[in-house]
Amino acid sequence: MADANSHTQASPLFLREAEIRRGVELLYFGYANMVRGADGVLATRGLGRAHHRAMYFIARRPGLPVSDLLRLLAITKQSLSRVLGDLQTMQLVAVAVGARDRRQRLLTLTTEGAALEAALFEELRRGMAAAYTAAGQGSVTGFWAVLAGLIPQADRPLVEALQAGL
Secondary structure, three states, X not given: OOXXXXXXXXXXXXXXXXXXXXXXXHHHXXXXXXXXXXXXXXXXXXXXXHHHHHHHHHHHOOXXXXXXXXXXXXXXXXXXXXXXXXXXXXXOEEEEEOOOOOOOEEEEEOHHHHHHHHHHHHHHHHHHHHHHHHHOHHHHHHHHHHHHHHOOHHHHHHHHHHHOOO
8 A cells, every 4th residue: 555645646436435535534634744733832822723723814814704704614603702712812813893883893813913823824834835845736736626625615705715815
C-alpha cells in the first residue's frame, strides 16, 4: 500500500468504498495535522477550535454581523454566545451596534485579536503552503474542487462571499 504522501493516481474506480475511505482518512489526518500548531497556541490562552474559527471569519470580514457568523459556523446561538463572550472577555473581539439597524451586532478583532489570528493563520499557512508546493497547481485546483463539492449548494454563496472579500 502506498504511503499517505504518495502522489499515486486515483483508481478509475474512485467511487468504490476503499477510495472514498482513503479520501476521508487523508482529509481527517491532514486537517488534524494542519491545526495541531494552532491548537497549541490556542491552548496557552485557554481557547479552542471554535474560538479560532470565529476569529478566522471575523478577520476575513471585519464588521461581520453576528447573524452571518452564526451561519458560517453552523453552530447554535448558545455555543456562539459562549465563544463570543470568551473572546470579548479576553479583549480579542469588539462588538459594535449596526449604523442602519441598531439591533445588529457587528464584530471586529481588536489589535490583540488581530495579532493572535495572524499567528494562528501562520501556523496553518506553513503547512498548507508546503502541501500545495509538493502537490503542484493542478492538484491544488482539483483539491479545491473536491472540497467545494463537499459544501452544500445552499452554503456556497457564503464561501464565495469570503473569497470575493465581501
